[in-house]
Amino acid sequence: MSSDVPDSNAPADRIKHVRIEDEMEQSYIDYAMSVIAGRALPDVRDGLKPVHRRILYAMHEMGVSSNTAHRKSSSIVGETMGDYHPHGDSAIYDTLVRMAQDFSMRYPLVDGQGNFGSMDGDPAAAMRYTEARMAPLAEELLEDIEKDTVDFSGNYDDRLQEPDVLPAKVPNLLLNGSSGIAVGMSTNIPPHNLGELVDATVHLIENPEATVEELMEHVKAPDFPTGGNIVGRDAIYSAYATGRGRLRVRAEYEVDREAGRIVISELPYQENKARLVERIADDVNEGKIEGISDLRDESDRNGVRVVIELKRGANVDVVENRLLDHHLESTFGVINLALVDGQPQVLSLKESLQHYVEHRREVVRRRSEHDLAEAEERAHILEGRLKALENVEDVVELIRNSEDRDAARDGLQEDFDFSAEQAAHIVRMQLGSLTSMEAAEIQEEYEDVQDTIDYLEAVLASREKLDGVITDELREIKDEYDDERRTNVIEDAGQVTHEDLIPEEDCVVVITEDDYIKRMPVEQFDPQNRGGKGIIGADPKEGDRVSKVFRANSHDYLLCFTNRGQVYRLKTYEVPEMSRTARGKSAINLIDLDDGEELTAVVSTDDFEEDECITMVTRDGYVKRTCATDFENILSTGIRAAKLEDGDELIDVEVTDGTMDLVIASEEGMTIRFDEDEVSEMGRSARGVNGIKLTGDDKVAAMVATDDDDDRALLTVTENGYGKRTLLSEYRPQSRYGQGLIDIKTDERNGRVSTAKAVTDDDHLIIISERGQIMRIRAGDVSQVGRNTKGVTIMRLDEGDKVASVTVVPSAVAVEE
Missing domain, CATH: 3.90.199.10 (Topoisomerase II, domain 5)
Structure with missing residues (x-):
């Protein structure tokens, strides 16, 4: 080849120049469609x-x-x-x-x-x-x-x-369901009961204009192989009407109140039983579920049996609904996505059955055409045999005188007008088939084949007859394979929060410096006389001390304020209930506290009314008011409640309404009272204004909100267990940011002020020491005296122990108990 002749096969001539984005787009589309059609999605026709x-x-x-x-x-x-x-x-x-x-x-x-x-x-x-x-x-x-x-x-x-x-003689797409993840789409089709699907399919064939509601009279709901219960009918209708829905599937279980146990017999679809048991056990060990003493998996070949034994005295309703909240219910997201003519489509119940019926019509039509062709071919052969029997002697003579088979076939076609197929068949016939009995059988078979031809021609000529074949076959399938439903549908009683079944009771919540937290029923602590030692209310680990105790109703939403000015929201019943001697559970499992962050004040949101404020005071004496509505939406990680200076801490919180006075008590026994209007409302990120002028190393101990008509007394308790009550009316209002008045003497006997509370005579006090001793007394048992006094012994403490916190049980609650 000459060197100047271009080589058309040169590599450069075969290179195509394309834009990379065009190539990437086309390649990705090709890949996506390959996955969608060839791997991940079912065909609507056979499922x-x-x-x-x-x-x-x-x-x-x-x-x-x-x-x-x-x-x-x-x-x-x-x-x-x-x-x-x-x-x-x-x-x-x-x-x-x-x-x-x-x-x-x-x-x-x-x-x-x-x-x-x-x-x-x-x-x-x-x-x-x-x-x-x-x-x-x-x-x-x-x-x-x-x-x-x-x-x-x-x-x-x-x-x-x-x-x-x-x-696909059965509608397998809905029968067994399907699940798969394609590129940019996924399918999740639940299984159904065969008998119900057959009835719905037959109804649709007979009533092409049937609605989804009418089909649902036959297909009640998905029917899972593991049984269980579907909660609510609205989600089922949504799934059938639109092809998408979220079904709540609940385990089947029995509550035996006399024996104190819950027995699970059926699980939600695709639930791993061993993992379920393990998760329940973990929640019990972590204190998230209380009242369970034993957990056993007694399942065998006969079915599921998980036994949950309850502690004596456990609230069965609470345990049951805790299990429902976290373990015994799951969500099945229905996405009825399937391939229709090679394209993915989300289908309603009616559309799914319509596509299946069209497929069966095509199958039955092609089968009928196939069977008709075979029947006609057989009838043609039988006609030749009958004609040969009518001329049996001449036919035998012709075959006997022919040189070979080919000559015999040709002779039969020429002399008797047989077709090539008939002639070939006659030549292969045995002499024994020429008997009169054989002739009768051939005639009978010919009539049967003719009847088959007539039937198949009628089926092919009539949509009604063809549909009749489909429905007859479906009913035969139902008779052969139908069984009882396994999954029941139960009414939806609303979102499963179960708060109404949790006993509503007043609790004492105890928090330590290392952020261990627990709650105990108030009635565990009988009132004692003033000056007693109390009983064990907490057993903190070595090096830890009790820092706070407060009262709350088990149904309250609590705003939990920390020393760093953050606020978190918590439901009281989420705090684990434990015995008096228990250490508690780490609060980090309930709220997202940082290292060194401690809870210092708690407010119940049930106390909020319109136009109320959250009023806060810091240890260095800053005061701020923020509208309570600013705390309505609190993230799980908490939100900022106040901006603090370096070294300052949030110490106390009150709910006020704009008409009240604030009383701030310091650790050195000073007290100031001023109108809350002197503190303007400000945002959550503000620091606040000066509330009390502190001298030396004095710090704020507590804050109380009061008004002119308040007949309560200010209870002041020192760290060494001494205290007194003085009517709030004895604390005259002053201007903000003064030194205030002497409230109690803080000498060596009393120690510094631990806290101050507003109380009535009939209120009860729950006092807890740093070492966990707890005592409940009537507020009226503490002497009511004037300001600037030393007070009396309220709680007798061991050497080195100090009062950590005081909470007030209102008189109405105390009387009920």
């Missing part, structure tokens, strides 16, 4: 993904049917992989295993022998140890596949043919 279809067809080709012996799973996987599905054997085997699990498939398509896994998440044995064969219902999906009922395509190497879809 199968390619891997399921190929496994079943491979078993069909191997002759592994429901009435043959089981075959090694490895053999089935090998045939499927080698002939139809060129992917990993583990993916094929996992699919085979799932089709054999009666807890995964409502109607298993594979009959497995050996270990095929369990509800505990145990994997199946290796494929070399298990055996399988088709389940009877799988054969219904494949029936008539050899009658040209569906299209076939070449397999991955064009060596064999595989079906594009199975004839």
Whole structure:
């Protein structure tokens, strides 16, 4: 070749210049459609993904049917992989295993022998140890596949043919459901009861204009293989009407109040039983669920049985509803997405059944055409045989005198006007078939074949007759395979919060410096006389001390303020209830505290009214008021309540209404009272204004809100257990940011002021020491005296121990108890 002649095969001539974004877009679309159509989504007609279809067809080709012996799973996987599905054997085997699990498939398509896994998440044995064969219902999906009922395509190497879809005598898409994740979309179709689906399909065939509501008269709801209960009907209707919905699926259980136990017998679909038991046990150990003494899994081959034993005196309703909140209910998100003519579509119940009916019409039509062709061919042969019998002597003579078979065939066609097929058949006939009995049988068969032809022609000529064939076959399927529903539908009583079943009671909540927290019923502490030592109310670990005690109702929403000016929201009953001697649970499990952050004040949001404020005071004497509505939406990580100077801490909080006076007590026994209007409302991020002028190392101990009509007294308690009551009216109002008046003497005997509270004579006080001693007394037992006095002994403390906190039980609550 001359060197100046261009080489058209040169590599440069074969290079195409394309924009990279165009190539990326097209390549990604090609990949996405390959995953969508070839792997992840089921076909609306037979409800199968390619891997399921190929496994079943491979078993069909191997002759592994429901009435043959089981075959090694490895053999089935090998045939499927080698002939139809060129992917990993583990993916094929996992699919085979799932089709054999009666807890995964409502109607298993594979009959497995050996270990095929369990509800505990145990994997199946290796494929070399298990055996399988088709389940009877799988054969219904494949029936008539050899009658040209569906299209076939070449397999991955064009060596064999595989079906594009199975004839599917049952509506398998909804029958067994499907789940899968494609590119940019996913499907999650729940399984259903066969009898209900058949009834709905028949109803749709007979009433093409039927609505979803009418179809739901037959299809009540999904029917999961593991049973359980679906809560509420609205979500079911949404799923059937739109193809999308969120179903709440609840376990089936029995509460035995006399024996004090809860027995779980059915689990939500796809729930791992072993993991469920483990999660319940973890919540019990962490104190999230109280009142459970024992937890046992007594499940066997006969079904699920998980026994939860309750402690004596435990509130069964509370335990039950805690379990419902966190463990015994799950959500099944319905996405009825399937391939329709190769395109993904979200389908309603009616649309799903309509596509299935159209598929069955096509299958029955093609089958009828196939059977008609065979029947006509057979009738043609039988006509030739009957004609030969009418001329039997001449026919035999012609065949006997012919040189060979070809000559005989030609002679029959020429002399008797037989077709080529008839002549060939007659030549192959045996003499024994020329008897009169054989002639009668041929005549009878011919009449039967003629009746079949008439029937098939009528089916093909009439949509009504064709639909009648479909409905008859569906009813036969129902008679053969129908069973009872396993999943019940129960009415939705509302969102499961169960707060109304949690006992409403007044509690004492105890917090330590290391942020251990617990609650105890107030009635655990009987009133004592002033000057007593009290009883053990907490047992802090070595190096820890009790820092706060407060009273709250178990149903209250609490705003929990920390020393760093953050605020968190917490439900009282979320604090674990523990015994008096228990240390408590780390508060970090309930609220997101940082290192060194401590709870210093708690306010119940049930006390809020319109136009009220949260008024705060810091240890360095700053005061601020913020509108209570600013604390309505609190994140789980908390929000800022006040900006603090370095070294300052938030110390106390009161709810005020703009008409009150604020009384601030210092650790050195000074007290100031001023109108709250002197503190303007400000945002959450503000620092506040000076409330009291502190001298030396004095710090704020507490704050009280009062008004002119308040007949309560100011209770002041020192760290060494001494205290007094003085009427609030004795504290004359002053201007903000003064030194105030002497309230109590803080000498060596009394120690510094621990806290101050506003009380009536009938209120009860719960006092706790740093070492966990707790005491309940009547406020009226503390002497009422004037200002600037030393007070009396309220609580007798061990050497080195100090009063940590005081909470007030209002007189109305104390009287009820």
